[in-house]
Amino acid sequence: xxxxxxxxxxxxxxxxxxxxxxxxxxxxxxxxxxxxxxxxxxxxxxxxxxxxxxxxxxxxxxxxxxxxxxxxxxxxxxxxxxxxxxxxxxxxxxxxxxxxxxxxxxxxxxxxx
Amino acid sequence: xxxxxxxxxxxxxxxxxxxxxxxxxxxxxxxxxxxxxxxxxxxxxxxxxxxxxxxxxxxxxxxxxxxxxxxxxxxxxxxxxxxxxxxxxxxxxxxxxxxxxxxxxxxxxxxxxxxxxxx
Numbered sequence: 205x206x207x208x209x210x211x212x213x214x215x216x217x218x219x220x221x222x223x224x225x226x227x228x229x230x231x232x233x234x235x236x237x238x239x240x241x242x243x244x245x246x247x248x249x250x251x252x253x254x255x256x257x258x259x260x261x262x263x264x265x266x267x268x269x270x271x272x273x274x275x276x277x278x279x280x281x282x283x284x285x286x287x288x289x290x291x292x293x294x295x296x297x298x299x300x301x302x303x304x305x306x307x308x309x310x311x312x313x314x315x316x317x
Numbered sequence: 318x319x320x321x322x323x324x325x326x327x328x329x330x331x332x333x334x335x336x337x338x339x340x341x342x343x344x345x346x347x348x349x350x351x352x353x354x355x356x357x358x359x360x361x362x363x364x365x366x367x368x369x370x371x372x373x374x375x376x377x378x379x380x381x382x383x384x385x386x387x388x389x390x391x392x393x394x395x396x397x398x399x400x401x402x403x404x405x406x407x408x409x410x411x412x413x414x415x416x417x418x419x420x421x422x423x424x425x426x427x428x429x430x431x432x433x434x435x436x
């Protein structure tokens with residue numbers, strides 16, 4: 205398909221792990237990103253992964269990349285209420301000139317105390 | 318880290334008026350700036366890409382005469398919504414990328430967004 209796809213909603217209990225999934229479109233994408241958007245705010249880059257990597261870990265965040273299936277996931281360990289936000293995956297599509305970012309639909313994560 | 322600001326953070330205007338939104342890179346020179354539009358509960362839609370000193374490149378379906386973009390300096394880009402109508406109400410977000418970011422992982426730094434409401 206043409207779109208970067210994500211599930212729209214995810215609810216987890218505080219302290220549990222959250223896994224947010226994304227299916228991207230361009231197998232030639234060089235970098236894949238996860239952004240966090242808190243209510244009424246802009247986007248904050250959480251982490252990124254280069255396409256020749258399968259996994260990247262950064263403190264509570266683990267990114268897994270399955271290039272064959274064009275599947276990207278973000279795992280948040282020990283999820284906290286402050287993690288409640290919308291999470292966007294994004295890819296750079298090769299050949300789009302300025303290497304523009306293309307965003308997924310966003311997953312709204314709700315952390316239940 | 319690199320900081321991008323937007324002004325105003327929110328604006329309410331009457332239908333038919335024009336509104337200008339500013340996007341500034343505060344601590345780096347932004348060779349490329351991007352303007353996005355975000356509808357409620359939806360993803361970001363790229364509107365246009367602007368390089369300093371040249372005309373903006375608009376995405377398909379975005380009216381360049383309605384959404385005027387100027388990138389006159391390496392730290393400032395402006396988006397002017399001309400003759401605004403209620404359907405232009407949205408959250409507008411800019412991002413910026415400088416020379417340093419171009420050689421690393423292509424990171425774009427995002428502004429906090431501007432909420433436009435057209436009555």
